[in-house]
Amino acid sequence: MEEVLAATDRVIDAHKADREALVEILREVNDENGHLTRDDLQRIAERTNLPLSEVYSVASFYSLISLEPLGRHVIRLCQDAPCHVAGGREVREALEHELGIPFGETTLDEQWSLLTTSCIGACAVGPVMMVDNDIFGNLTPEKAREIIARYREADVQDVTPTPQGG
């Protein structure tokens, strides 16, 4: 258990167990481990002297923090109105079709997770999605499929694709 929580402790140490840094701690542990476990939440609560319920509620509020294991790549499609009216629904359907899973799920090979997010501040180029930490805008169903294909190809070649906005 101590070994499993070593990365979590490192992040907490880096923030001096400061409860004011709770969101940063949660995000950094999430980035480190891919998601947060109940043990992570408990350790963060103990060391920051916050109630577990508060730590859990903050962790569940942020869409960039996951309480479940996710795929190698995580797609977060903006579901707010400006992106939706710009064609987000068609992009959503194309992504589900291409990956063979509904939103909220991870593929069986653990390569892809499909999640929604609220506005990420790129409404001018909606519909918008994030793939891991990269933002892609002006999406169409075809463009969304191309982006997935590019990531698949990059995984084979171990090359990270360049993010693009238009």
Ligand code: FES
């Ligand atoms: S509404 Fe989608 S990025 Fe703002």
